[in-house]
Amino acid sequence: MSTLSVPSTPAARAADPRPAVLPPDLTAALRARLSPAAVLADGAVVRAAENADVAAALRADRRPGVAVAVRGPGRTDAGARALQVDPAGLAGVRVSPAGWARVGAGVRWRDLAAVATRHGLTPITGSSAAERVADTVTGGGVGPLARTYGLAGDRVRAVEVVTGDGVLRRVTPADGADLYWGVRGGGEALGVVTAVELELLAAGPRYGGELRWQAADGARVAQAWRTWSVALPPQAGTSLVLTRPARGEGTVAVRFAWTGEADDGDGLLDVLRAAAPPGAADLAPRGPAGLATPALEAGVESSLLLDRLSDGAVAELVRAAGGSRPRTVEVRLLGGALGWVPQRPSAVCHRDARLAVRVVGGAGAEDRAATRACAEELAGALGGDLGGRVPAHGWGAAPDVLARTPTPAVRDRLAALAALADPHRILEGAAGRRA
Known part of the structure; x- marks a missing residue:
């Protein structure tokens, strides 16, 4: 012990x-x-x-x-x-x-x-x-x-x-x-x-990290991620992260985690590399703590839970990330074991959701209002994809998306x-x- x-x-x-x-x-x-x-x-x-x-x-x-x-x-x-x-x-x-x-x-x-x-x-x-x-x-x-x-x-x-x-x-x-x-x-x-x-x-073997592109490749990468992620097996986890910083150019990243051999996991990413050559990559065998993603910048967060990303959804997400204020829009793939009936039930709801969207902005009053407005606009644009679920506003990093x-x-x-x-x-x- x-x-x-x-x-x-x-x-x-x-x-x-x-x-x-x-x-x-x-x-x-x-x-x-x-x-x-x-x-x-x-x-x-x-x-x-x-x-x-x-x-x-x-x-x-x-x-x-x-x-x-x-x-x-x-x-x-x-x-x-x-x-x-x-x-x-x-x-x-x-x-x-x-x-x-x-x-x-x-x-x-x-x-x-x-x-x-x-x-x-x-x-x-x-x-x-x-x-x-x-x-x-x-x-x-x-x-x-x-x-x-x-x-x-x-x-x-x-x-x-x-x-x-x-x-x-x-x-x-x-x-x-x-x-x-x-x-x-x-x-x-x-x-x-x-x-x-x-x-x-x-x-056991774990592999992952992220690929990164410039904002100009955002639409192509996001569209490729949308179709690619739907077919991933439960051994893979991924999220698409669109960031507009306070200074400098925006970025697009795909975060990836794989519970298997490195070669098998890396081969799955070829579809994204073909959509647009990444400008940087940080992929390696690592433990679960190494796979856990860096925390997004501190601020105020709104979130949505979706059943799918329908046609036109990608354009709305790219638009949301390119607003006038610095913010991050992350789309996380759910499903797999999250949708299975747990041996020990808990208060966590919405395990049937397929995707989670997080909009994170600054903590100032204007930024808080802009973050909320951005999420509400996304909810309106993606309405049919929400499956009747309502947006959650004003949360920090905890609780997580399914519990809000x-x-x-x-x-x-x-x-x-x-x-x-x-x-x-x-x-x-x-x-x-x-x-």
């Missing part, structure tokens, strides 16, 4: 620049309940050193108007009256040669992969190796190998979570089954995750669970689930 404690980053340890916003009596009560290694920064951010610190934060915060939110990469900013819990210090990794791992809520996929590799094992990651494992699990978890192995959340054996009533629970398919269902894909409405246990796979717009049945079930798990209605993520 291997164990690693991953240190928090300087950014994670840096003081929050906001002024203290919590009432003085709440701040004093909370300080008294935290462990000696925990830190309460600026009276508003609990940097947890152990699970008990998370429980202390939720138990101390029992008054109207003060919510609790999880702090970290990919999370939306907490409101002015929110107490933030930073789990970066919960950074332990334990990998069993039997093929599973327990990771603290501050652990990222690249940290887990580094330890698992020593045992000839590998995780099924989220979309980015820089994501925290816990964030991926609560947000769904569509990673680069999802078409082959399903969601990262489908590999979870157990979740340790502090619910809104301040109780630390370990939930599994057999113990706390409803909460186990909801935490995976249900966001932060049910509690603050402190650790996750998940299954690992035997390491729960169906009415799933939303109602999550709301009922939240009413039990969070009786004082203090969790920041609960508001949207109860709407």
